[in-house]
Amino acid sequence: VSDRKPPETLPRDPRIEDPAMASLPKGPPAQELEPEQELMTINMGPHHPATHGVLRLVVTLQGENVLDVVPIVGYVHTGIEKSCEQHPYWKVIPFVERMDYLSYFFQMEAFCGNIERQVGLEIPDRAKYLRVMHMELNRLHSHLVWLGTSALDLGAISMFWYCFRERDKVLDLFEMSTGQRMHTRYFQVGGVIEDIPIGFERNLRKFIDQMPSRIDQYEALLDSNEIFLRRTKNVGIVPRERLLELGVTGPLLRAAGEPWDLRKATPYLAYPELEFSIPVGTVGDGYDRYRVRMQEMRESVRIIEQCLDGLPEGPFRADDRKYSLPPRDELSVSMEALIHHFKLVTEGFRVPPGELYYAIEGPRGELGCFIVADGSAKPVRVHYRDPSFVNLQAMCVGGYVADMVQNLAMLDPILGGIDR
Amino acid sequence: MPDAPGLELIAQEINAAEEGTVLETAYEQDRARLIVDSEKVLPALRWLRDTPSQRYRFLSSLHAADYLPGEPRFAVHYELLNRDRVERISVKALLADGGDALPELDSCVEIFPTADFHEREAYDFFGIVFRGHPDMRRILMPEDYVGWPQRRDFPVGGEPVIFTRDEPDSPGWYE
Numbered sequence: 228v229s230d231r232k233p234p235e236t237l238p239r240d241p242r243i244e245d246p247a248m249a250s251l252p253k254g255p256p257a258q259e260l261e262p263e264q265e266l267m268t269i270n271m272g273p274h275h276p277a278t279h280g281v282l283r284l285v286v287t288l289q290g291e292n293v294l295d296v297v298p299i300v301g302y303v304h305t306g307i308e309k310s311c312e313q314h315p316y317w318k319v320i321p322f323v324e325r326m327d328y329l330s331y332f333f334q335m336e337a338f339c340g341n342i343e344r345q346v347g348l349e350i351p352d353r354a355k356y357l358r359v360m361h362m363e364l365n366r367l368h369s370h371l372v373w374l375g376t377s378a379l380d381l382g383a384i385s386m387f388w389y390c391f392r393e394r395d396k397v398l399d400l401f402e403m404s405t406g407q408r409m410h411t412r413y414f415q416v417g418g419v420i421e422d423i424p425i426g427f428e429r430n431l432r433k434f435i436d437q438m439p440s441r442i443d444q445y446e447a448l449l450d451s452n453e454i455f456l457r458r459t460k461n462v463g464i465v466p467r468e469r470l471l472e473l474g475v476t477g478p479l480l481r482a483a484g485e486p487w488d489l490r491k492a493t494p495y496l497a498y499p500e501l502e503f504s505i506p507v508g509t510v511g512d513g514y515d516r517y518r519v520r521m522q523e524m525r526e527s528v529r530i531i532e533q534c535l536d537g538l539p540e541g542p543f544r545a546d547d548r549k550y551s552l553p554p555r556d557e558l559s560v561s562m563e564a565l566i567h568h569f570k571l572v573t574e575g576f577r578v579p580p581g582e583l584y585y586a587i588e589g590p591r592g593e594l595g596c597f598i599v600a601d602g603s604a605k606p607v608r609v610h611y612r613d614p615s616f617v618n619l620q621a622m623c624v625g626g627y628v629a630d631m632v633q634n635l636a637m638l639d640p641i642l643g644g645i646d647r
Numbered sequence: 648m649p650d651a652p653g654l655e656l657i658a659q660e661i662n663a664a665e666e667g668t669v670l671e672t673a674y675e676q677d678r679a680r681l682i683v684d685s686e687k688v689l690p691a692l693r694w695l696r697d698t699p700s701q702r703y704r705f706l707s708s709l710h711a712a713d714y715l716p717g718e719p720r721f722a723v724h725y726e727l728l729n730r731d732r733v734e735r736i737s738v739k740a741l742l743a744d745g746g747d748a749l750p751e752l753d754s755c756v757e758i759f760p761t762a763d764f765h766e767r768e769a770y771d772f773f774g775i776v777f778r779g780h781p782d783m784r785r786i787l788m789p790e791d792y793v794g795w796p797q798r799r800d801f802p803v804g805g806e807p808v809i810f811t812r813d814e815p816d817s818p819g820w821y822e
Contacts, residue, residue: 300786301786304787312799471704474705474706582712582724583678584710593707597710610708610712616768
């Protein structure tokens, strides 16, 4: 037998109007703002799955509308630029490639290319082609991670698995040619560290034969997806002039209709000899950004194919023993080679005093490296102009909270690069 | 890139507009560089941006550097770009070390909005104050951080990592 009693008064359903209240005179309408008009500041991140890293956003909301977004960065600042000042130039390369962890070949090229220009070192043609090949593979890798995670943000979870399947093949190729899947330290001042191994060409050709049909599959999945289209079309538009003022480069700028690509504008490495086009969008909404990146992946495949076809024979690193390591087999027969090897590994090479800014086109835009040299074997200052860091200023304000997530995804920020 | 005579012409014209702006020109590795007085950097940038024959309307990057023990100690570099002609020019503003007072120069956010984050970064790491910047706060280091970590006299590992076994040497380190 239970001794529980029913409650004396049942909880009132607010939807039922109290007849006792109905007779009371109604006051004037409340002067306070309606709940939908009140401003609310909420915090998003830093550990939010949709921020693609450790990014914190302080968002001012009015109802569901985003009025203001203030990005707060620095959670993964590791002082890489400061650490670079303590090491000889050749030991700096592994540091700089860990900034933006999805575009390590590009950081290496920005650094090595800068040093090569400062010391006036011409690298052999084969090295140029090998560098371009790996950088374009890296662009594919970076865009695949972007596509997978962005589609995941919009609810398309299977895209994530498909993209990471192809990404893994790229990483397998990196492992084969460089020994590492990520952070390969493959480029060095004067060329690349090793030639591609036997069998690499076969594997790479297999991959690039397959890749266009994979991109077709991604597009088939997303381009006819009602949710994806509605969430990206006409959402997150920043006018082209504003993007230029904010220094935005890369796919974001091209999606807004500006055909600006440093690979074409300031030819470097083997790009002038290769044939490719620059995809351009029209309005610059999320959908255009998606289309531009998809097309860029196709162009990357084209570039890789041309690199394989036109890969010149010859040395893969410069013959200047003051800057690049002598071939391994010479060490046992040549005293001079041994001395050079010893000097390069223990002390490192020296760079004459000077300062230079060298920019290349990374997957997210202009990736620049600024190095001040003072004649010693260590740099005085290494500074990276990271495209994510600059592009983050162009976070689109307005729209709904859900659109903000889409916006951020299409911006493709890499927090490792932002915070360095 | 403007060639070496072109760079001299630019320097002369800026100096004609305002005397003593460009202190020196440098032309190395096919890169043109104007070395300007930090007090007059804003008119120089505005001239480069707005003059019809120049129109360097895109600020690619901005970096600070510490040249210790050189004099003047600091410099702020502006990497300008003309996207039509694909020409870069860099402007280097020299800044003396003010001792306890932080070095200051004018912010260029109003003519190049992209400089917002860059200037905050330069402030964060070198303690260079940009006058007129809308939000001059640290950006990458914690807000309560003390010191300017990328100055050359700031030691690597500037924050000592103290273990409990060091307690006798530095009592009360946790305070």
